[in-house]
Amino acid sequence: MMVFAAIAALIGAAVAIFVFAPFRGAGVPRWMGPASAAVLLVLAGAVYWVGGAPNQPGAPYARQAAERRAADPAELTLDARIERLRDIVREDDGNAEAWAMLGRELARAEREMEAINAFQRSLSIDAQARTFSDLGQTVINLNEGDVTPDAQAAFEAAYRLDPALPEAGFFLGLGAYQDGDRAGATQYWTDTLSRLEPGDPYKTIIARQAAEFLSRPDVDAGSVAAAQVEDAPEMSPQERIAGMVGRLTERVSSGEGSLSDWLVLIRVRAMMDDMSGAREALTEAEAAHADDAGASAILAVARQAIGSDAGEE
Known part of the structure; x- marks a missing residue:
């Protein structure tokens, strides 16, 4: 720190000489200021090259990160869980599961754009049906319940990878229903329900939603x-x-x-x-x-x- 302080002081002095020389009538050449600044910048770079430590966490951050990693995630606040997952992906940005978990926590925090970025990062590493489905649901939330083309594409990818995934089948049916295709919606919902066991909570949820939508009188x-x-x-x-x-x-x-x-x-x-x-x-x-x-x-x-x-x- 003392070295950097000295360099900063020298730069300040050189700039002062260059700026105020015309007012003092001193015979300082015009090139002296820029040349001095260039020399000092090179010197500062050399000092940093020797003693600098880029991309290394500071002591307070490292301590907090270690505390988050050691803690039980269930006992952390939502913001702390998000930071804990950020710690993990900073250390290993190829961890697809950590990126997917980060996306889910960000979605819970209603930070949809950040969640979408995390899901896309996870999918670029390892394309999983669950992650595609989570991405589609986040896009729907961002668009106030509308199954947009981007959400549709995500659910279609999830459905191709795992047709038994209940969320994918339900939201594909919802998209068809919103487009006025009741037959298509019925097909998605009945196919999905037929794959679920009687005690599966998703079966009750999807059946109730399907009954509500399909029983609404259409334009006669x-x-x-x-x-x-x-x-x-x-x-x-x-x-x-x-x-x-x-x-x-x-x-x-x-x-x-x-x-x-x-x-x-x-x-x-x-x-x-x-x-x-x-x-x-x-x-x-x-x-x-x-x-x-x-x-x-x-x-x-x-x-x-x-x-x-x-x-x-």
């Missing part, structure tokens, strides 16, 4: 066409709903109805306080999809929602 094309007919009579909301129920009933009775058609029919009948009709439709839907484990899991959620006893009406 029949009602729209009828309303566009010239001189068509005015229809009350109740008449429109009755017309939608009639078309859904006809479609599912003919065997052309989808799982979503059944769920919409069940939901609308329940909303109209026609609980016996809702239960009748549910029983028929369960029979129609008895060989589809994924669809049966979704219909089981509907069964829990509306009950099965006549006394519950």
Whole structure:
């Protein structure tokens, strides 16, 4: 430190001589200041070359890093866990698992952009389905729930590597649903559910979400066409709903109805306080999809929602 202080003092003196020489009338050549500064810079570089230690942690940092590494991660705060993982990747930037764990902790801290960078770094070292899925979920959170093309690509990569990963299948279905493709969403969700064991918590979560989305009434094309007919009579909301129920009933009775058609029919009948009709439709839907484990899991959620006893009406 004394050497660097002396060099700084010499540089300051040289600059002062150069700047104030014209005011003192001293006969200092113009080249003297720049030349002195250049010589001193070379001298400073030589001293640093001998005694410097680049990329070495300072004593306080090293002590804190050692304390974080020795501590139980479960006892650390979120910020401390993030710093602990940063310590690890500083020492070994090729540690894909540490980069993925860092991304997860940053995502929990709602630092999505940093999390995305960490996940991408991990994937550049070792492409894992779980990391792709975590990346996709972070992109969704950054975009307030929208399954963007970047998120879609991440989930597709995860799905290719591990089709049994529940998050990938669910979010691919959600992306299809947001694009208006109910058939595609149903396929992803039922396939994913069919792979999960009965006690898996993801099975319940995905089945509930799928039942909620697929039972939402879509824009009824029949009602729209009828309303566009010239001189068509005015229809009350109740008449429109009755017309939608009639078309859904006809479609599912003919065997052309989808799982979503059944769920919409069940939901609308329940909303109209026609609980016996809702239960009748549910029983028929369960029979129609008895060989589809994924669809049966979704219909089981509907069964829990509306009950099965006549006394519950």
